[in-house]
Structures are given as structure tokens and as C-alpha cells.
Amino acid sequence: MTRTKAVAWAGGACYLLMVGLLVGVAPRVPGTVLGVGALLAVSLLVGLVRCMPLPALALALFGSTAVVVGTPSSLHRSLAVSYQGQFLSFLAADLVLGFLVAHCARRVSVVAVSVSFVVQFLVIGLFAQGDSLSVNGLIALLAMVASCIAGLLRRERREHAVALRSQEVAEAVTAERLRIARELHDMVAHSIGIIAIQAGVGSRVIQTQPAEAREALRAIEATSRETLSGLRRTLVSLRQAERDVTAPKQSPLTPAPGLADVERLAAATADAGVRVDVRRTGADRPLPADIDLSAYRIVQEALTNVVRHAGTGRCRVAIDHGDEELFVEVVDEGRGATGHGSAHGFGLIGMRERVALLGGRLSTGPRPEGGYRVAARLPLPAPVVVPVEAR
Template identity: 45%
Template sequence: MPSTGPADSREPLPTGGDEPPWSRNDALVTAAACVLNLLSYVFFTDFGGRQPVSVPGFLLVALGAVPLLARRRHPVAALAAVLVLDATAALTLPLPSHFGAVLIVALYSVARARPLPVTAVAGLATAAVTVLSQRGGGSTPWQESLVGPPMSVLIVVGAALVVNRWQREGAANRRLLADRAVAEERRRIARELHDIVAHHITTMQLMAGGARANLGNPEVVRDALVTLEGSGRLALREMRQLLDVLRADDEPETAPALPQPGIGDLDRLVGESRLAGLPTELGVYGPPRPLPPTVGLTVFRIAQEALTNARKYAGPARASVRLTYGQDRVLVEVRDDGVGASPQAGPGGYGLIGMRERVALHGGTLTVGPRPEGGFGVLAELPLDQDEVAVR
């Protein structure tokens, strides 16, 4: 679940508890800033004609980049160390600031990782030290000294705030997508579990009731027990298949790919319905052809759920399953001539919800309701991807 917190909170720059104090990127950034500092120092001394490059000055300027190694774990301390070294250089070297690149990186790190009040104080301190440093050489006009540093600070802080916002929005979008994926996976599992459990448990319940009502008729009891055993075996097999599919999502290279029920299993489904006490016929119309496995599974589950509801709510009735192959779509229709109770009559009404979700995944339509001539009907129309069908 997405976490919530204060609106102005910042996420620290990435670190790892078992990682070294600084990373390779930190070392590269520090080295680059150090080189820029030294080039600035050499330019303003030797090439500027002010004075020769001194070893203490060279070392002091080089040392100014070292605190950047700690900028991810301790950004405020790193900036404070840079400011102290910059102020020291300004007081000891009669030259303008040589810490521009280092200050930019250090202040940016603070703005990325710390709340706005801390960033504001850090920005003011940076601007003050930069003004002092630029006045150290005595060659920078005071107007530029007072205007340039604050503008630079605003630019650096603004850039950090923009990057922070981008990252927060990106993280929020990733969390939203992850939550949606989890929710969809839960719905998928719920649909499969409902269809498997509801169908077989209903069949077993009806067979057990029939056996109890016919204890004096051994043949009827035997047939009911055989059906009970078969339904239990099929329920276990389909549950294993579902678990294997879920395991395959986590281990795609090692988990076996077991077949899911499809159109070829409709005969078995109709036979189970007959054994459960609901006379059912299967009709196939149009030239049969191979269908994508996902479409076949959807057709099977819709027929399974509709027949389960018919056995539960239709009362004494007959049912039919009609499978029609169209040019660019396939239709599955389940009818009964019973009392016409809705699939939502059961607790929760998840059967109808599950059917609608399955059909919606294929961009199809589902029509459910009482029939004018009596009974209840379920009609699902599933469009077919011609390219996918053509290669099968």
C-alpha cells in the first residue's frame, strides 16, 4: 500500500545500509568537482597574472571537494565543510571563489534530501560565503557579488526541487501501477477460485442430497457417489492447475505449463451437469476452429458458472449450451427453462461479476437476464483477434 507522510517531506538520496560510505558515482562527482576547482584556481592565478600557483593554495582548493564523498549520507555536514573550506580560502588567498562546482553539488544534495526550511538556511549560508569569497580577490564589483550568488543559489535549489517533484510523481505512478497489478491479480485468482469451487461444490452438494434422498435405491446412491468422487477429483485437479499457473508467474523457467480448461472440455462440463441432475444439451454452430487459450478458458468458465447457477436457482429445468463460431467472434449462450432466478441470487453475487470481468478482458459483451419465453439466459460475445487466430 502506498505510504503517506507530510506534504513537505523529502526522500534522502539513495544509500544502502551494507554499502561503503561512498559509491563509485560519488567518487566520480567528487573528482570532477575537484578538477573544476583546480582549473578555476589555476586560471585566476597563473593565467590571471595575479600571483603564481602556491602549493598550500592548490592543496586547499583540492581539499574543498573531499566532503562531497559524504554528500549522500550527510549532505548538511558535507555542505558545512565545503563552506568552511571556501571561507578559509577566501580569507587566506586573495582570489575570487574557486569552489563554485563543489558548492553547487553540495547545495543540490542538501536541497534533494532535506526539508525546505533546512534548504533555505543552507542556501542563505552558501550565498553569504560565496559573496565573501568573490570579494576576496577585490576584483569583482560589489553589485555582481550581491546579485550573482543569490541567483545561483535559487537556480540550484529550484533544480533540486523540480527533480524531487519528478521523482515523487514517478514513484507515485509506479506504486499506482503496482497496486493496480496486484488488484487485477487478486481479481483473477478470485475469479478462478470462485468458478472452480462454486461449480464442483454445487455438484457435490446436489449429489449428496440426491444420495440421501434415495438411500433405499442402491443404484442411485452408487451413481451419486461416483459423481461425488469425480467432482472432487476434478476440483483438486483444477486447483492444482491454478496453483501451477500462479507458481509459473513467479518461476516462468521452472514451473510446468499445464493446460487450462477450454472449449474441448465443454462435453465433459455438460456431462457433469447431466449427472448433477440438470438435463443439458450442447450445440455447436458454425465451422469450428482453434481459438486462443484465453478465449477458450473464458468460454468454458462462463458456461461453467451459468450451469452452476442454473442448478442452484432454476429449480426443475432443462438447460442448453450453444457455442457459435462467427467470422470475427465467438458466442457462448447458456439457457434454462426454470424459474429464472438471477446469478446474483447467491450471497455476494460474485458469479455475475466474474463473468463480466472475464468478458471485459476480451473487449466483449455479456447479456444476462430472464428470457421472454421463460427461464434465464446468459450470452457472451467475444471478439477474436484475426492475426492470432490465423496463426493457429
């Protein structure tokens, strides 16, 4: 930062040197040339404007005033001058003023505009004559107003961009929180439901049927380990922003579940007392990760509801791989709306959110013939066809 300031002040010194040269050649060149030269010389203040806009404005006002005061037409007021081009040098100060209005605090901007107004119109009033006074005064006023308006527009645009970025960040954080909430709910609710059922079975038969109790304990152990693995994967995903921090090498994580794991999910559900009949139709092909995971979570949540609320011993899962969409359906013959109509759960809400994010459709509700049905249609991206060149 010190080096940047040093370079900025060096630019300011060069600007003063250029102003001195312009004043030195003033007797031999027209006033318009002096004004344009001062306007071009203000480019040397770019570094100072970025670091210290107030000193930059002070130097610009000083240099512009020096050009106006140091010209012969200004020193000899007896000469009738209809137009004095050296007053164009104040446009340089107006450019700096516009930058200051755009980037500095409003109170500082008001003070800067007031000081610039007083200096410019005091110099114009003292060194302009006749028609030149009104012409230069009007031009100076319009130039100052234009620079201030440009600065205000720039400020509003920057503030609007900051507000949009803040809104985008807030929406991204909210979306990520909802995603994590869905993942935790779908993963933990299913596992805890199975663990609770197996624990109840084990406690009832531990005295009379030790072998069945041991099987229940094994199911609890397997489900617990799988849940812990999923929680570890979710927690690691929360720390993706810290990848640049040096950490010891960890063992690879289990990949996210998908429809290929439905049979394993059905086996775990069967251990909880609900037999699951899985039917697959259509040409099976690799699915995008988000669609594959969402379809799995929908099936998982639907089976969790069957285990908890349906009061039935079997259900059916249908998976249809279509050309344009993936169809997933879970049907049971249990208690219908009474079993799945919990107003305090987040399972159906999570399923609707997942389907909505993928642009699909979700249908849930009791069946006329009894039981409950959950069906989701998820659009699939068109397969990429690679043209084969003829040899």
C-alpha cells in the same frame, strides 16, 4: 559499501588537490579561468555526493572559498576590480546544493541552503568591491535559487513517480485478487453445487437403490478430484513469485480448462439432473488462453445457476466461432429472473468482469417466452497471415 565510500573519499581528496593547484597558479591566470577550473573540478565529488551529500557540500564550499580567497585580486583589496571571475567557483557548490535539495530530507535541505547562503554572501561581501559586489551578489543569488528550484522539481518528479508506481502495484494486486476470486468462485461454486445435489440423491436412494447411490458417490468423487486439481493449479499460480526458490520437482499440472472441455462439463451437469445440449457452429480454431478460459468459465457459471436456481431439467449451450468474435450463449426454460436474480452472489459480477477485461459484451436476463439467457460476445484477435514466397 565500504569500498564505495573509500572511492568517494578518494575523489574528495583529489578535489582538494585540484583546488590547491588552482590556488597555486592563481597569480598567473585570470580569475575567470580559476572559476571555470573549480567548476570542472567538482566532478570529482560525484561519488561523494551520491554517498554523503552533506560532506560533499562542505568540501565544495571550502574549495570555492579557497579559490576566491587565494586569488591576488582578493588579497589586495586596494585594487579596483569591476568583475572577479573566480566567484564562478561557487556555481560548483550550487550544483551540489541542488542535488542535496532533490534527495535529502527537507529539514536537512533547509539547513544546507542556509549555510551555503551565509558562506557565499559572506565571502562575496568581504572580497568583492564596487560594482563587482552587486554583480556577484546577484549572480550568486540567482544561481542558488535556480539550483534549489531544479532540486525541488527533481524531488517532486521522483515523489510523483514513486506514487505512480505504488498506485500501479496496488491496482495490479487488486486485479490479481479479483482474478483469483473469479477463478475460485467459478470453479468451486459449480463443483459444490453438483456435489450437494449428488449427495442429496445418494442419501435418498441409498437404502432402496444402492446402484444409483454408488453412481452418485462416484460423481461426487470425480467432481471432488477435479476441484482439488483446479485449486492446486490456482494455489501454484499464487506462488509464481517464488520460482527462484529451490523446490523438489513436482508432477506436471493439469492445463487450464477451455471450450474443448464443455462436453465434459455438460456430462457433469447431466449427472446433477440437468441435461445440456451443446451446439457448436463456425470454424473452430485455437483461441488465446485468456479468451478460452473466460468463455469456459462463463458457461460453467451459467450452468451452475441453471442447476441451482432454474428448476428445469434441460438447457442449451451455443458456441459460435466467428471471424471477429466468439459468441457463447446459455439458455434454459426454467423460472427466469426468479431463479437467477440472487442479489448476494458473485457469479454475474464475475462474468461481467471477465467480459469487460476482454473488451466484450455480456447480456443476461429473462426470456420473453420463459427461462433465462446468458450471452457473451468476446472479440477475437485477427489471425496472423504468413505470406508465402513464390519460388
